[in-house]
Amino acid sequence: MPELPEVEIVTRGLKKEIVGKKINSIEISGTYKVHPSKEVFLKTLIGAKIADVERVAKVILCKLDSGKFLTFHLAMTGRLLYRKSGHKEELYQRVKFIFDDGTELRFSDLRMFGYAKVIDENELENLKTKYGPTPFHKDLTPEKLLEILGQRKSPIKKVLLEQDVIAGLGNIYANDALWMAKIHPETLTTKITLDDAKNLLSSMQEILKEGLLHGGSTIKDFVDIYGNPGSHQHHFRVYGKENKPCPNCKTEVKMTTLGGRSTFYCPNCQKVADEKLTLF
DNA sequence: CATTACCTGCAA
DNA sequence: TTGCAGGTAATG
Numbered sequence: 001m002p003e004l005p006e007v008e009i010v011t012r013g014l015k016k017e018i019v020g021k022k023i024n025s026i027e028i029s030g031t032y033k034v035h036p037s038k039e040v041f042l043k044t045l046i047g048a049k050i051a052d053v054e055r056v057a058k059v060i061l062c063k064l065d066s067g068k069f070l071t072f073h074l075a076m077t078g079r080l081l082y083r084k085s086g087h088k089e090e091l092y093q094r095v096k097f098i099f100d101d102g103t104e105l106r107f108s109d110l111r112m113f114g115y116a117k118v119i120d121e122n123e124l125e126n127l128k129t130k131y132g133p134t135p136f137h138k139d140l141t142p143e144k145l146l147e148i149l150g151q152r153k154s155p156i157k158k159v160l161l162e163q164d165v166i167a168g169l170g171n172i173y174a175n176d177a178l179w180m181a182k183i184h185p186e187t188l189t190t191k192i193t194l195d196d197a198k199n200l201l202s203s204m205q206e207i208l209k210e211g212l213l214h215g216g217s218t219i220k221d222f223v224d225i226y227g228n229p230g231s232h233q234h235h236f237r238v239y240g241k242e243n244k245p246c247p248n249c250k251t252e253v254k255m256t257t258l259g260g261r262s263t264f265y266c267p268n269c270q271k272v273a274d275e276k277l278t279l280f
Numbered sequence: 281c282a283t284t285a286c287c288t289g290c291a292a
Numbered sequence: 293t294t295g296c297a298g299g300t301a302a303t304g
Binding site for chain 1: 296297298299300
């Protein structure tokens with residue numbers, strides 16, 4: 001489900017609704033595994049108050065008054081839902097947090113690729129070092145982007161999905177950002193020019209902002225904390241558009257597989273670096 | 281560095 | 293029945 005816009009929407013929602021609330025009790029469904037262990041999880045959280053909610057890359061952090069953190073990764077199918085007591089149970093609910101005012105935070109996750117984990121401040125610092133800057137980081141200039149992309153020599157599309165290089169993009173926004181920047185997804189990072197990096201940086205920012213403005217992309221699973229889907233799926237440029245016309249030139253969008261992930265591009269608008277040179 | 285593995289559900 | 297799904301960790 002979630003890439004940066006979707007995770008940001010959930011984070012903002014939680015910040016609005018659960019800060020200041022105290023966790024009275026927790027229900028863990030069946031044998032679902034929380035981290036680092038059920039015992040630590042319950043001991044740390046029951047009676048704790050939510051002091052703040054933040055986001056690091058695609059990880060949601062609920063800061064506790066104890067200084068520790070309740071963290072969530074939504075991975076593909078994770079959802080965090082804020083519900084009144086008595087609201088019907090979520091499908092695939094894994095953990096339920098019941099607050100002192102009777103409202104509830106429910107973590108559901110069909111495929112169970114996500115997690116709910118308690119960490120301390122040291123582990124948070126550790127977590128932060130695992131991620132590269134998001135496209136909105138104030139120090140991320142086109143020059144800097146070019147430099148960090150050079151850390152890998154692979155097709156650009158694959159590298160955009162590596163969170164330790166650039167954080168926040170997933171398969172949807174990576175495809176559409178490359179389309180917007182007119183860069184072919186198979187372009188090797190070593191062939192990316194400063195001009196490409198400029199276009200790519202602004203395209204990533206633009207596409208992520210647009211996703212956020214549309215309340216996120218809902219293909220199947222994403223909903224905000226109230227259960228409402230986003231609408232950015234109606235604005236996809238090339239993602240999921242195999243054989244459909246490119247919004248820019250009407251050429252049929254092609255699909256290929258790159259690093260094991262479906263990759264969409266317009267063969268007319270998105271040329272690889274070498275092909276661009278032959279135009280002159 | 282590339283591929284597989286983790287899970288469940290659904291559409292082809 | 294197969295392959296694919298918004299993500300990432302663990303393998304070779």
